[in-house]
Amino acid sequence: MKIGTVQIHGKTILAPMAEYTNYPFRVLAKEFGVSLVYTEMTMAKDIAKKDRRELRLLYTKPNESPVIAQICGRDLECITTTAKIIEGMGFLIIDFNLCCPIARILKQKAGAGLLAEPNEVGRLVQGLVQATSLPITVKILSGMTLENPNCLEIGKICESSGAAAIALHPRPVSEPYIGPADWSLIQKLKQTVKIPVIGTGDIRQPTDVLKMLEATGCDAVMVARGALGRPWIFRDANHLINTGTAHPSAMTADKIKQVMMRHFKLLKDFAGDSAAMLLRRHLPYYARYMGQEDTFGKAIRNIRTNKEFEESVRTWL
Numbered sequence: 001m002k003i004g005t006v007q008i009h010g011k012t013i014l015a016p017m018a019e020y021t022n023y024p025f026r027v028l029a030k031e032f033g034v035s036l037v038y039t040e041m042t043m044a045k046d047i048a049k050k051d052r053r054e055l056r057l058l059y060t061k062p063n064e065s066p067v068i069a070q071i072c073g074r075d076l077e078c079i080t081t082t083a084k085i086i087e088g089m090g091f092l093i094i095d096f097n098l099c100c101p102i103a104r105i106l107k108q109k110a111g112a113g114l115l116a117e118p119n120e121v122g123r124l125v126q127g128l129v130q131a132t133s134l135p136i137t138v139k140i141l142s143g144m145t146l147e148n149p150n151c152l153e154i155g156k157i158c159e160s161s162g163a164a165a166i167a168l169h170p171r172p173v174s175e176p177y178i179g180p181a182d183w184s185l186i187q188k189l190k191q192t193v194k195i196p197v198i199g200t201g202d203i204r205q206p207t208d209v210l211k212m213l214e215a216t217g218c219d220a221v222m223v224a225r226g227a228l229g230r231p232w233i234f235r236d237a238n239h240l241i242n243t244g245t246a247h248p249s250a251m252t253a254d255k256i257k258q259v260m261m262r263h264f265k266l267l268k269d270f271a272g273d274s275a276a277m278l279l280r281r282h283l284p285y286y287a288r289y290m291g292q293e294d295t296f297g298k299a300i301r302n303i304r305t306n307k308e309f310e311e312s313v314r315t316w317l
């Protein structure tokens with residue numbers, strides 16, 4: 001798949017996930033062979049103001065390239081200023097978030113709220129495309145409601161406004177995480193636009209990646225919750241795509257522990273004493289895959305320091 005001028009080798013993508021897909025987790029996914037990673041959503045108005053905390057979300061280094069910076073906003077001047085700032089930071093692509101369904105964002109009529117204003121989407125995407133030499137992608141939901149999906153209309157508008165690819169999470173704003181994702185909309189979008197289509201929604205197993213590719217004809221598959229506590233899903237999915245067989249190396253509890261400790265090390269290099277606090281939200285997932293929910297899983301619930309985390313590992317694993 002080519003996004004603008006950027007060649008993407010492979011078909012697996014780490015989805016943007018707020019509070020999860022920071023630089024260390026993206027590097028970990030990269031070590032397991034993911035083809036493309038996104039930053040979590042950042043607010044354009046804060047980046048434009050050079051807010052330090054928001055800029056930290058855009059920390060990147062060449063070892064994770066290609067990486068997409070995701071921005072959210074609805075003010076043209078603000079998003080184009082942000083795009084220009086991002087251009088100088090090492091990102092190869094900018095993604096415009098049209099999929100965030102949380103109340104705070106909908107209230108600003110940004111994120112998925114913009115799906116109710118197709119013309120405005122066109123104006124903003126065009127403005128972004130004109131403001132930067134980086135390719136602009138969009139990530140969308142199926143529409144505002146289940147009954148009235150307008151992702152095909154939005155997709156066409158984005159394409160004609162210059163977007164270089166579209167990621168579709170086929171659930172509506174009204175039910176963003178309830179019920180199954182409607183993969184048939186990904187297939188329809190793929191038949192509607194010529195630019196690459198990325199599918200996301202309900203990918204939990206490596207086999208789901210293959211199923212989505214085959215069922216929808218999409219160009220690449222994005223894994224979100226399925227990668228939490230399980231970044232090796234990219235290695236396994238790639239192996240399955242390339243050979244048609246399951247990856248031969250089963251993930252024993254001991255190997256999962258090694259992955260978790262590697263994640264911790266990457267976080268320590270990134271955030272020092274705050275590493276355990278950043279790892280904490282990932283730990284229930286690792287505990288579950290290790291079969292240690294009732295022991296280690298309970299012990300790490302309230303850890304606050306790196307030392308407490310290391311002690312829990314020594315005691316339980």
Ligand SMILES: Cc1cc2nc3c(=O)[nH]c(=O)nc-3n(C[C@H](O)[C@H](O)[C@H](O)COP(=O)(O)O)c2cc1C
Binds near residue numbers: 040041070100139
């Ligand atoms: C905890 C969490 C945070 C998310 N944050 C973002 C985000 O910052 N930007 C975005 O475009 N999508 C975000 N998403 C949506 C995912 O990228 C993905 O499209 C969605 O979860 C569907 O995939 P899944 O069913 O495999 O989880 C988030 C999802 C989760 C679960």
